[in-house]
Amino acid sequence: MQTPNIETAQATTHQYVQWFRNTAPYINAHRGKTFVLMFGGEAVRHANFQHIIHDIALLHSLGIKLILVHGARPQINDNLQEKALISPIHINRRVTTRESLGCVMNAVGSIRLQIEALLSMGLANSPMYGARIDVVSGNFVTAKPYGIRDGVDFQLTGEVRSIDTDAIQRHLENHNIVLLGPTGYSTTGEVFNLLAEEVATKTATSLKADKLIFLGSQQGLFDEHGHLLREITPHQLDQHIEKYRDSNFEIALHLENAKRASLNGVNRVHLLSYAYDGALIEELFTRDGTGTMITDAHYEEVRTANIHDVGGLITLLRPLEEEGILVYRSRERLENEIDKFAVIERDGTVLACAALYPIPQAENEISSAEIACVAVHPEYRKSNRGGQIMHFLEEKARSLGIEQLFVLTTRTAHWFLENGFSHASVDDLPEARQALYNYQRNSLVFKKTI
Known part of the structure; x- marks a missing residue:
């Protein structure tokens, strides 16, 4: 059995190693x-x-x-x-x-x-x-x-x-x-x-x-x-x-x-x-x-993600995927869908992200899109970065002529309500999105008219 002093020393060394690695960028x-x-x-x-x-x-x-x-x-x-x-x-x-x-x-x-x-x-x-x-x-x-x-x-x-x-x-x-x-x-x-x-x-x-x-x-x-x-x-x-x-x-x-x-x-x-x-x-x-x-520069502006952000997205999303909060996305899928994502990045670290997916429109349906993969770095969840990135995607949706946004979530219902979304049902989803709904996850549906 290790003595407490050895365990303390190992913990201190581990913290130092982690800090030293984090200084590399x-x-x-x-x-x-x-x-x-x-x-x-x-x-x-x-x-x-x-x-x-x-x-x-x-x-x-x-x-x-x-x-x-x-x-x-x-x-x-x-x-x-x-x-x-x-x-x-x-x-x-x-x-x-x-x-x-x-x-x-x-x-x-x-x-x-x-x-x-x-x-x-x-x-x-x-x-x-x-x-x-x-x-x-x-x-x-x-x-x-x-x-x-x-x-x-x-x-x-x-x-x-x-x-x-x-x-x-x-x-x-x-x-x-x-x-x-x-x-x-x-x-x-x-x-x-x-x-x-x-x-x-x-x-x-x-x-x-x-x-x-x-x-x-x-x-x-x-x-x-x-x-x-x-x-x-x-x-x-x-x-x-x-x-x-x-x-x-x-x-x-x-x-x-x-x-x-x-x-x-x-x-x-x-x-x-x-x-x-x-x-x-x-x-x-x-x-x-x-x-x-x-600084007079835009130090943490919201921007559309690029291929160089994939590693940072994986680092941010994986813990949430492992907890079942988000649906798993492979590196290949992220690379293919990278233009759908918006990020807030500081010094090479992705602090927040979200994606906008336009939903195929059937006849007589309102032009809609889904916001997915909303994630904020654990150390910054009390900031307004989530709200900033949602605002960015809403403006992008408007520019695309989209009139209605949907989100599906299992854990963060109140946050979306606070950001102007309202309760909806699976039946409210456009037909193309209803066909892909995962009943095993049983996600709550919210919508917002923009």
Whole structure:
């Protein structure tokens, strides 16, 4: 007999193996892609930062091209306080005097060296063992003066003029990590203090990066009930920006730049917590992630299935077929009928499906169709994906001139009633469908006029 400890260890190992297998689609999808990762000086100081560095090394080892952009606000504040210098803040931006520029450069240089040192660790029994990472910094950011705003001269505070994307791309192709800070250089040789968030956003949009990731002080965005918003469009950010503008400028700045990046070609922007151990890994290698994703793309649109979805359909349908909830369909049948199916798919996983089968029409019969194979992934059955896919098929039926829909079910009668169907009988079915009715299954019949 196995001892409880051995059983527990085996269960843990099995969970790990399953998780590792489930990461394969994400590893393949992310390989060779370009990610810009921004974190502030607060993140650098946090106890979890060393774990973030380990995860960055892991992403690099998986073939992801990384540009790191760090901030330095608290470190600059400490340097200013130590030297008893005043660098006023106006409209949430530091006025960088010539006397305070040294404090900025000292803080930025110190953080750069700290990150380079952490990425160079290769101690045995550490996550960095065996990792060979070359980190490249340089004058990749050209800046210009922020100028005079509201009568205030911002002096050596600047904004991004351009990013040397060609040089950055060369370093990325050579498998280097590129490290940028909140400083830029003018064509006259001056150094300007910049907002790290703007450096990250300009870099991401100029490179047409696949992802821009902000590591901030909270996990993501939450609704009025305190529930994490896992996905949001850039146009929905305005209310959140206003909410945080006075209470948490860092988050407001992240959101403003997330919106800007998303509307300028960065398909996915992520908001994560730097305090959450493993946030990067969980966000990038699991289906639901751990933070908030901003995207202007149709991330989970309902679409007509294609031959590449057959494997996903089988995975979704087989458990329901084995329980007797759905009628068994062979792979060959699914392939032959694939154009009848609609799916909701995310990152290669079919989350929901249903099929529309027009029913041959006898003389004087109303044009009808059957909706079959309605299935939703177990983890998403409390969502509205079933309703979305039904709506899609109803619209498709209307476009085909179909006036009446039927469904046959043994287990989910109430769900169809909630979605506008009403009780019917076998006798209500069109003649062609009555002839195929399986009396052994004794399915309930529902219909809906559209």
